[in-house]
Amino acid sequence: MAKHTGNDKLKKHAVYVYSEEQLGYKFSETHPFNQKRLILTTDLLRKMNALSDQDIVIPRIATDDELLLAHDPRYVDIVKKASKGLMTSSQTESFGIGTEDTPIFPNMHEASARLVGGTLTAVDYVMENKALHALNLGGGLHHGFHGRASGFCIYNDSSVAIKYIQQKYKARVLYIDTDAHHGDGVQWSFYEDPDVCTISIHETGRYLFPGTGNVTERGSGLGYGTSFNLPIDAFTEDESFLDLYMTAFREIATHFKPDVIITQNGADAHYLDPLTHLYGTMKLYQEIPKLAHQLAHEFCDGKWIAVGGGGYDIWRVVPRAWSLLWMEMNDMELPQGKLPKEWLDQWQKDSPVQLIPTWMDPENLYEPIPRKEEITEKNKQVLDKALYHIRPHYEKE
Amino acid sequence: MIVEQMMKTNVFTLQPSHSIKDAITLMQENKIRHLPITNEIGSVVGIVTDRDIKEAIPSYLMEDQNQDIYETKIKEIMTKNPIIGHPLDFVEEIATTFYDQQIGCLPIVSGGKLVGIVTETDLLYKYIELTGAHQPGSQIEVRVPNRPGTLFEVSKVFHDHKSNVLSVLVYPDLVNNENKILVFRVKTMNPLGIIEDIRKEGFDVLWPNIPGMTN
Numbered sequence: 091m092a093k094h095t096g097n098d099k100l101k102k103h104a105v106y107v108y109s110e111e112q113l114g115y116k117f118s119e120t121h122p123f124n125q126k127r128l129i130l131t132t133d134l135l136r137k138m139n140a141l142s143d144q145d146i147v148i149p150r151i152a153t154d155d156e157l158l159l160a161h162d163p164r165y166v167d168i169v170k171k172a173s174k175g176l177m178t179s180s181q182t183e184s185f186g187i188g189t190e191d192t193p194i195f196p197n198m199h200e201a202s203a204r205l206v207g208g209t210l211t212a213v214d215y216v217m218e219n220k221a222l223h224a225l226n227l228g229g230g231l232h233h234g235f236h237g238r239a240s241g242f243c244i245y246n247d248s249s250v251a252i253k254y255i256q257q258k259y260k261a262r263v264l265y266i267d268t269d270a271h272h273g274d275g276v277q278w279s280f281y282e283d284p285d286v287c288t289i290s291i292h293e294t295g296r297y298l299f300p301g302t303g304n305v306t307e308r309g310s311g312l313g314y315g316t317s318f319n320l321p322i323d324a325f326t327e328d329e330s331f332l333d334l335y336m337t338a339f340r341e342i343a344t345h346f347k348p349d350v351i352i353t354q355n356g357a358d359a360h361y362l363d364p365l366t367h368l369y370g371t372m373k374l375y376q377e378i379p380k381l382a383h384q385l386a387h388e389f390c391d392g393k394w395i396a397v398g399g400g401g402y403d404i405w406r407v408v409p410r411a412w413s414l415l416w417m418e419m420n421d422m423e424l425p426q427g428k429l430p431k432e433w434l435d436q437w438q439k440d441s442p443v444q445l446i447p448t449w450m451d452p453e454n455l456y457e458p459i460p461r462k463e464e465i466t467e468k469n470k471q472v473l474d475k476a477l478y479h480i481r482p483h484y485e486k487e
Numbered sequence: 488m489i490v491e492q493m494m495k496t497n498v499f500t501l502q503p504s505h506s507i508k509d510a511i512t513l514m515q516e517n518k519i520r521h522l523p524i525t526n527e528i529g530s531v532v533g534i535v536t537d538r539d540i541k542e543a544i545p546s547y548l549m550e551d552q553n554q555d556i557y558e559t560k561i562k563e564i565m566t567k568n569p570i571i572g573h574p575l576d577f578v579e580e581i582a583t584t585f586y587d588q589q590i591g592c593l594p595i596v597s598g599g600k601l602v603g604i605v606t607e608t609d610l611l612y613k614y615i616e617l618t619g620a621h622q623p624g625s626q627i628e629v630r631v632p633n634r635p636g637t638l639f640e641v642s643k644v645f646h647d648h649k650s651n652v653l654s655v656l657v658y659p660d661l662v663n664n665e666n667k668i669l670v671f672r673v674k675t676m677n678p679l680g681i682i683e684d685i686r687k688e689g690f691d692v693l694w695p696n697i698p699g700m701t702n
Contacts, residue, residue: 183651190675240676241676242677295620295626297627297628298626299623299624301619301623301626301672364679
């Protein structure tokens with residue numbers, strides 16, 4: 091895999107969009123969505139000597155016009171007013187804010203617009219060929235809807251970024267979402283658009299939020315056939331998850347032929363994540379970015395923008411998972427063995443749980459799952475259904 | 488909910504003197520499977536379904552395709568005096584009618600005239616709406632003893648968490664009829680606090696069941 095494809099000697103390999111101001115997106119001390127994970131990840135990468143000052147790019151704030159590419163002006167207005175404390179929960183609840191999931195906090199508009207701006211910064215670096223790949227771990231707020239907040243997400247950075255790419259760079263976008271929750275906000279934004287392909291692999295909505303993302307949601311109108319959903323069973327585990335991810339991603343990319351790939355890298359499919367039940371391990375986060383990286387080179391001259399997403403075990407899971415993503419993006423050999431001692435020493439005292447000291451998870455992280463074969467078989471059926479309309483079929487003789 | 492609130496009022500109809508060919512065209516163009524047949528004053532005199540038509544026309548596997556059959560009048564193949572519903576019927580009632588009579592659609596008649604139609608697809612969609620499955624939410628199932636006041640005790644937890652409940656369903660417990668299963672769809676991505684508090688109240692939260700493990 092070539093490190094540089096262009097002639098431009100100044101072109102960076104990958105940029106890491108980050109500033110501590112991204113931590114301003116904070117609902118409360120006890121809310122599960124906790125951007126402290128950005129500090130933990132950045133520090134882990136620095137202690138691995140995998141991230142230097144030259145790699146880091148400061149995120150900009152998205153302008154109102156940019157937010158309006160994917161959001162209703164009335165909604166943006168409500169967020170701005172709530173942001174300044176001019177609204178009560180009862181006035182904003184119908185817009186999904188001021189709820190227990192998405193409470194009002196001071197300057198929430200600016201904080202949310204900065205996360206969107208970070209993804210736009212990443213987009214510009216990649217689309218203007220200033221970098222081959224770009225990562226904004228502060229983004230990935232895939233539940234944000236056109237006119238309302240949902241599932242901890244206020245503005246939807248990926249939806250805005252995709253509209254922005256379409257408008258400014260006229261490119262075909264493939265968006266793939268491996269968060270354990272359905273990427274509903276992004277899906278509905280492009281449900282009728284044939285030039286944007288969305289793929290979401292997620293735990294079924296049987297119990298889990300948001301409940302949508304059925305295999306039969308394939309897009310509508312001109313966009314029919316460009317939304318893909320792979321709802322997998324609770325207790326799926328690594329092997330079946332990766333089997334579906336790899337088969338679907340490759341077949342869909344081959345079919346759709348994107349100009350650029352956006353990956354949403356929620357790290358909440360792990361066994362230790364408190365909100366979900368997929369029983370994945372760090373193996374997922376080792377493998378997921380590898381294929382994205384490979385396909386970006388095969389189909390898009392390397393154009394790959396990655397964003398963060400969910401991830402609610404911020405101590406034991408997210409820093410390791412997201413570090414692996416950045417290291418893969420930089421063609422670094424993925425680490426084995428122990429985490430840097432200095433990182434463990436520094437953060438163990440703040441962590442309410444015992445940190446996992448190694449890159450991979452310990453053996454026997456959990457009890458074996460009964461009915462594994464049936465779950466694997468059911469997921470395989472989901473895969474076949476999801477890809478049915480893009481696979482070659484033979485006419486009856 | 489009453490039928491008036493869910494029926495389709497833009498109904499495609501034909502008259503008994505129309506041909507089978509007319510019926511096929513109308514069904515194909517509008518992707519429908521049921522056609523009420525009305526007389527000149529708009530009263531329902533029959534119904535034709537896609538199955539009636541399939542039974543009447545020759546199989547495409549047959550070599551001798553008799554085209555005259557397509558000119559046959561609808562009145563020859565329609566079901567006369569079909570089962571009908573009224574705009575003020577309860578949706579639960581007509582659901583029972585669909586099930587008992589094994590029918591796929593119900594013309595809705597008021598003042599002797601056709602005013603709407605309900606199909607099994609419409610009923611199924613109402614059911615989906617009823618479960619709240621078309622809106623973002625988490626699902627929580629609770630096993631509770633079958634005694635008065637339990638729903639109140641459980642739903643108080645949602646009230647305390649200021650969580651918006653999208654739907655509530657009450658199922659019988661197939662294992663033990665001393666119990667009921669309550670199924671809530673709640674507008675939250677983080678149901679952990681709610682689950683913990685329902686457990687504190689002494690109820691059994693089935694969230695989620697590990698398949699093959701008893702709990």
